[in-house]
Structure formats: C-alpha cells, structure tokens
Amino acid sequence: MSSPIFEFARRYADSGVSRFHMPGHKGQVLHGLEPCDLTEIKGADYLYEPEGIIARSEENAAELFGTARTLYSTEGSSLCIKTMLAIAHRCRKDHSRRMLVMAPRNVHKAFINACILLDIDVRWVYPAAGSRSLCSSGFTVEDMVRTLFACPYKPDAVYVTSPDYLGNIADIPALSGFCRERDIPLIVDNAHGAYLRFLDEDIHPITLGADMCCDSAHKTLPCYTGGALLHISKNAPEGYGECAKNVMSLFASTSPSYLIMESIDLCMDMIGKDYRQRLAECVSRTELCKQRLNSAGWKTVGGEKCKITIAAAECGMNGDELGDRMREAFIEPEYTDPQYTVLMTTPFNSEEDYTRLEKLMTEIPAGKGERAIPDILPEAVVSMPIRKAAFSPSREVDVEDAEGLVCGLTVTSCQPSVPAVISGEVITADIIKILKRYGVLRVSVL
Ligand SMILES: Cc1ncc(COP(=O)(O)O)c(C=O)c1O
Structure with missing residues (x-):
C-alpha cells in the first residue's frame, strides 16, 4: 500500500516552489489539522440548520461583507452556484413558464450543471465586439439589451462571471442598473473576487448592486480549498434569505468539513484585523511586478489587482511553454493556455516569489508575436434543452x-x-x- 496523494502533497510542500496559484494561503502554516477535524457533535452546530457557533460565524461574515445573509460552503463556489440558481428558481414570480436565465457564455461548468439539475433554459449573451475567448466575455450592457429583446419572455435572472479567469472585471454597477430597471435579479459568479471587498475602493459585486454572488474564499483569501461564501444582498428579492439553507442542503454533503469551516472562520477573523493593510501592500507589490515585467518587454492584460496575466503569445511565446519555463524555475502559475500565462497573488506571497518571477522574466527574451487570436465562439445552434x-x-x-x-x-x-x-x-x-x-x-x- 502507498499514499500517493499525501506523498505528492508532502513533497510539493517541502519543495519551496513559489505558489502563484490557488489556494490563497500559499501553503503557509496557519492551522493545525487532525485534532480539529470534527463532525456535528453537540455544541458544534449544524451547517444547514445553524443556531450556535456556525450561525455566529456566518453573521460575522455577513457583517464583513455588508450582506443580509452569508452562507458558508465547504464544497466551493460550485455548490453556491447551484444554490443561487435554485433560490432564483424557487423565488421567481411567474412559475407558469420554464426558468430562463440570460448569461454571457464564459460560464464555469458549475453553471451548466445547475441548468441540468434544475432544467433551466439559457439565452446566451454574445458581445457585438471584443473578446469572445472561452475565458472572458467582453460583453457590454448594450449586448444585454440586444439579447433581452431576443428573449421569448422576460428572463428570471441575469448571471455573469466576474472577475474572469484572465482578470477582467465586468461593469457591475451598469449591469445592476440594467437589472433593477427591469426587475430582473442579478447573480454574479465572483469565485475569483472575494478580496474585492477589502481593496481601498470596495468593488465587491454585492456592494455594486448584485442580488447574490458566490466567492471562492479559497481562491484569493487564506482559506482551505473548498471554502466558499454565498452572499445574499440586503436588496435581494423576497424569500432568498429564508430558503437559502434548505436549498443549499439539496445539493450538499451531509458531512460538511469542519476543517474547511474552521478555516473560513479564521479567515473572517483575520480579515477583521490587519488583512486590509496587507492586501494594500500586496496590490502595490503586484503592480510593481507588472511594471517590471512590462519594462522587460512582456505585455500584461486585465484590470484585476491581484492577477498577473501575461499575454505570452503577443510577446512571441506560447503561454503553455512560458508556464513550463516557470516550472523549471520553481514557479507554478495558476493557469496557462497557448495565449496566456496567469499568476495570482495574495498577501501570502513572499518577496522571494516576486523576485524569482521578475528575474526569470528578464532572463527570457520577450519578442514580438501575433496579437492574441480569440477563440471567437460561434453562436450556439441549440437542438434540445x-x-x-x-x-x-x-x-x-x-x-x-x-x-x-x-x-x-x-x-x-x-x-x-x-x-x-x-x-x-x-x-x-x-x-x-x-x-x-x-x-x-x-x-x-x-
Ligand atoms: C469562474 C469560476 N467559477 C466557479 C468556479 C468553481 O469554484 P470552486 O472551485 O470554488 O467550486 C471556478 C473554479 O475554478 C471558477 O473559475
């Protein structure tokens, strides 16, 4: 017998690789393990019927994020996405027609899974101009207006993914204005943007007018993989908050991980202390890193403060190959494809991580390549639900x-x-x- 998963994790943990990828804690020791791995014993509360410690911790989170209600998920944003769509489905005003959601096409697979489970129809929003890559959408509110006219009836929700994998952030204030004027709930997949709330300028989707959003706490905050938050706004339609726990339990395990809940709990506590200051320092250091990469001839794209998206192909190098060069230099990126190499930073990256990256990128000659060729997703030909x-x-x-x-x-x-x-x-x-x-x-x- 062997324990290959644990052995890999141990070797990786001991290797000293710079972690420019999720999860946000970057392997720093913040928490012990087995002694605190509990189940729903007396006093430990119940995630789906919380009255004690979990209820209190979720209230702390709601206060930090300025929401009416924040729910913990130990099964990532994937669980939150199914839950959000099921809440919108259950609380919609007109149940006489099939549930219809309007969404730009760059949705994560969890959204499609929710549509399969809940039998939802989707009207895709294709941008008239701009990116049509799989990873980003580039839609505008005008694209939304045009698509709305093409809908057979008023959609039950608008659903957008922002930030996207390449670090682009949608115009949520404009979008929430569009939705509010038409009385359509706005749901945001903010899996990559939990930290946006704590920037000098708070640009979290709930602050900017979304009715519901999910945050993968584990992607950008110091939290174990699987830890996520489902936020319900103070302005959300009636009934959302009341049914949310029951609805989430439809899709979730009855054995939620206490280690993950403890990690979210600790994370909320840390955010309430010096996290904002540390995040501001991380944003400055990331900006400096981008400038240094740009001075070395590398183009970076995307407006997100804690993502470094290198437009590798435009600089004459395949993004996957650049990722491999990084791995040889003990740097693991978050994501690569032929066009882009994406790195994520948090306050838990060390100065050595940045200098290692900057040194490598000045050693690799940046050239002149082709402008990134977008995937130009063709409009879908739908044959059945x-x-x-x-x-x-x-x-x-x-x-x-x-x-x-x-x-x-x-x-x-x-x-x-x-x-x-x-x-x-x-x-x-x-x-x-x-x-x-x-x-x-x-x-x-x-
Ligand atoms: C945009 C987006 N949404 C949702 C998810 C699912 O999040 P989780 O892994 O927390 O379930 C991901 C995961 O990578 C993602 O990139």
Whole structure:
C-alpha cells in the first residue's frame, strides 16, 4: 500500500516552489489539522440548520461583507452556484413558464450543471465586439439589451462571471442598473473576487448592486480549498434569505468539513484585523511586478489587482511553454493556455516569489508575436434543452468525428472549466477547433 496523494502533497510542500496559484494561503502554516477535524457533535452546530457557533460565524461574515445573509460552503463556489440558481428558481414570480436565465457564455461548468439539475433554459449573451475567448466575455450592457429583446419572455435572472479567469472585471454597477430597471435579479459568479471587498475602493459585486454572488474564499483569501461564501444582498428579492439553507442542503454533503469551516472562520477573523493593510501592500507589490515585467518587454492584460496575466503569445511565446519555463524555475502559475500565462497573488506571497518571477522574466527574451487570436465562439445552434440532452443516452467519439452531431454531456477542459459546447448544442467545425486547442479530444454525443 502507498499514499500517493499525501506523498505528492508532502513533497510539493517541502519543495519551496513559489505558489502563484490557488489556494490563497500559499501553503503557509496557519492551522493545525487532525485534532480539529470534527463532525456535528453537540455544541458544534449544524451547517444547514445553524443556531450556535456556525450561525455566529456566518453573521460575522455577513457583517464583513455588508450582506443580509452569508452562507458558508465547504464544497466551493460550485455548490453556491447551484444554490443561487435554485433560490432564483424557487423565488421567481411567474412559475407558469420554464426558468430562463440570460448569461454571457464564459460560464464555469458549475453553471451548466445547475441548468441540468434544475432544467433551466439559457439565452446566451454574445458581445457585438471584443473578446469572445472561452475565458472572458467582453460583453457590454448594450449586448444585454440586444439579447433581452431576443428573449421569448422576460428572463428570471441575469448571471455573469466576474472577475474572469484572465482578470477582467465586468461593469457591475451598469449591469445592476440594467437589472433593477427591469426587475430582473442579478447573480454574479465572483469565485475569483472575494478580496474585492477589502481593496481601498470596495468593488465587491454585492456592494455594486448584485442580488447574490458566490466567492471562492479559497481562491484569493487564506482559506482551505473548498471554502466558499454565498452572499445574499440586503436588496435581494423576497424569500432568498429564508430558503437559502434548505436549498443549499439539496445539493450538499451531509458531512460538511469542519476543517474547511474552521478555516473560513479564521479567515473572517483575520480579515477583521490587519488583512486590509496587507492586501494594500500586496496590490502595490503586484503592480510593481507588472511594471517590471512590462519594462522587460512582456505585455500584461486585465484590470484585476491581484492577477498577473501575461499575454505570452503577443510577446512571441506560447503561454503553455512560458508556464513550463516557470516550472523549471520553481514557479507554478495558476493557469496557462497557448495565449496566456496567469499568476495570482495574495498577501501570502513572499518577496522571494516576486523576485524569482521578475528575474526569470528578464532572463527570457520577450519578442514580438501575433496579437492574441480569440477563440471567437460561434453562436450556439441549440437542438434540445440542456437537461434533456444531458440525460439522453450518449456515446463518446473522437472530436474529429463529431461534426454535425449533438453534444450529450457538456465538454470542458480541466482548466478553465468553461464549456466550448454544451449539452443539446450542435458540434460545428469551429467548435471542434476550439476543443482541440484546449486539449479536449473525445466528446459525448447523442
Ligand atoms: C469562474 C469560476 N467559477 C466557479 C468556479 C468553481 O469554484 P470552486 O472551485 O470554488 O467550486 C471556478 C473554479 O475554478 C471558477 O473559475
């Protein structure tokens, strides 16, 4: 017998690699392990019916984020996303029609899973101009207005992903104005943006007018992997807060991890202390790092303060290859694809992490490459509802042989987990090109 997972983790922990990737604690020792791994014993409260310590801790979080209610998830934003859509489904005003959500296409797979489980129809928002990459959307409010006109009836929610994987932040104030004027709830996948609340200028989606959002605390805050928050705004429609716990328990394990809950709990406490100051220092150091990379000839893109997105292809290097060069220099990025190399910073990165990165990037000659070629996602040809296709009998074929067939189970690459083709859509030649670019070689077809 062996313990390969633990052995890998131990070796990685001992290696001294600079962690420019999730989770936010960057491997710093903040917490002991087994002694505190509990279950719902007397006094330890119940996550889905909290009255004691968990209720108090969630109230602390609600106060920190200025929400009506904040729920802990020990199963990431993935659980929060299903929960948010189920809440919107349950509390919508008109139940006589199928649930309809309007969303830009760069959704995480968890959104599609929620649509499958809840039998939701989606009207995709395609930007008239700008990026159509899998990772980012580039939509404007005008794109929303245009798409709204094309909807068969008023959608039950607008759902957006912001920040996206490349560090772009949507115009949430404009979007929330658009939604409020039309009385449509706004739901934000803020998995990458828990820290936005604590910047000098608070740009958290709840502050800017979203009705609900999820934050993967583990992605940008010092919290164990799996720790996430579901926020419900003080202005959210009636009934959201009241049903939220019951709805979340529909999808969740009955054994929530206490280690993860403790980690969120400690994280909230730390945020209440010196975190803001440390975050401000991290933002300055990240900005300086970007400037140094730019001086060395590397182009960085995206407005997010704690992401360094290197437009590698534009500087003459494949983003995946740049990621490999980083690994040789003991730097692990968060994400790479042929166009981009993405690094995430938090206050738990050390000065050595930054200097190691800066040294490497001045040693690699930046050149002149092609402007990034976006994936130009073609508008979907929908052949049947997402749920129906996902539950229909299907078989797997090579992508090369899939042209003209209907997608069975949604297809994503492991990262960024944004689907190029969704259950019920026709697989076209353009889609096949995108799938191959993201390393997806087999697809499920009906
Ligand atoms: C944009 C986005 N949304 C949602 C998720 C799911 O978050 P979690 O891993 O916390 O379940 C991810 C994960 O990478 C993500 O990138």
